[in-house]
Amino acid sequence: MNHQNLAAHWMPFTPNKGFKAQPRMLTGAKGMYWTTDDRRQVLDMTAGLWCCNAGHGHPHIAEAIARQARELDYAPCFGFGHPLSFELSERLAELAPGNLNKVFYTNSGSESVDTALKMALAYHHARGQAGRQLFIGRERGYHGVNFGGIAVGGITNNYKAFGQWLAVDHLSHTQDLGRNAFSKGLPEYGGIEMANELERLIKLHDASRIAAVIIEPITGAGGVLPPPVGYLKRIREICDQHDILLIFDEVICGFGRTGNAFASQTFDVLPDIMTTAKGLTNGAAPMGAVFAGDHIYDAVMASAAAGVEFFHGYTYSAHPLACAAAMATLDVYEQDGLLYRAAQGGEIADYFEQGLHSLKGLPGVIDIRNYSLIAAVEFEPLAGKPGASGSAVQSMAWEQGMMLRSLGDAIAMSPPLIIEKHHVDQTIGILEKSIRQLYN
């Protein structure tokens, strides 16, 4: 490829100058592997961006999208509908826990998050508590890149140039290397005391001003931090005591990543609102879905005597091609048992865990953490270059035929849920070689 052609695309979350000097081009994908423009096969240990849970290029999903494009390419969803979105919603509501029975469609995780925040405000407004405008997020939380998401998110680079345009405060993150380094599964220590910090924030701001707490059940882009034992249940309890809504951002965790359809099922904690995207269509079409509890929907519906009840929606909400992709994806997940394959303690998660923790003791490795099929390895910062070791390991692994996600001084993995033991072996081999190369 002529690299001069790369100038016009302003790439997202990418060092543009670095990429254009040394492009990493993907031209095809099948199952667990990418094909690159120089015809290499590269193992996908990230499911793209945590989204291709059933692996790449599944023919059932591809055919469903093509068929739908011929039948009904687009349908406006403001005041009109098409049958597939209602069918999909019923199926999703059945899969979701508790009373999360109402599904609102978006086109991305970021839009799902901002939709969920607006639902929370609309709910309180409908109940005569419009003073509840403040949101509590969490340090190192990632909730996408729209203005709501960056405000509740806790990653400084994502908002420092843009501001925080919502009333927000943040819980501390849950990483405790002193007590919980090299945890297998949920970290053992500190869950209740960390969650109790929410009581301090409620005292500070007053419950009557707080709309919702929004957290990822497992912090993803902020470094892969499974919740310490007891943490999520305690957060739920405190929210209940103060009539504060709990939003789980399951954009990464949803659709099998934690060994159930949703992490709220894995951890047995029911949020009031749940955001999803990514795995919903296996990454094959842009789509997000926000699940609202019946109480949220009912309150908003009751607040308007006639006309539109919720002034929110997107031109492409419930897009027919995305609905077709999601229906076919759910077929694949069901037929192949993928929603449950990653279960912590199950055969493949166990094998992955053992492989990863065999890297303990390598030079530079200061933590390894995992839950189901999501994991991170954290490194000592390189002298004079804090935050650079993850991308150094990522580059070395790429050269050896494996895609990883770099997150500062860590690398993250979230492979397609179809991963087999020999892929795990390949991963551990490449990781060990890369780490030894960097810290020799």
Ligand SMILES: Cc1ncc(COP(=O)(O)O)c(C=O)c1O
């Ligand atoms: C937890 C979480 N929320 C929201 C988002 C944003 O999703 P998108 O990039 O589709 O807007 C992400 C993306 O990684 C995410 O991990």
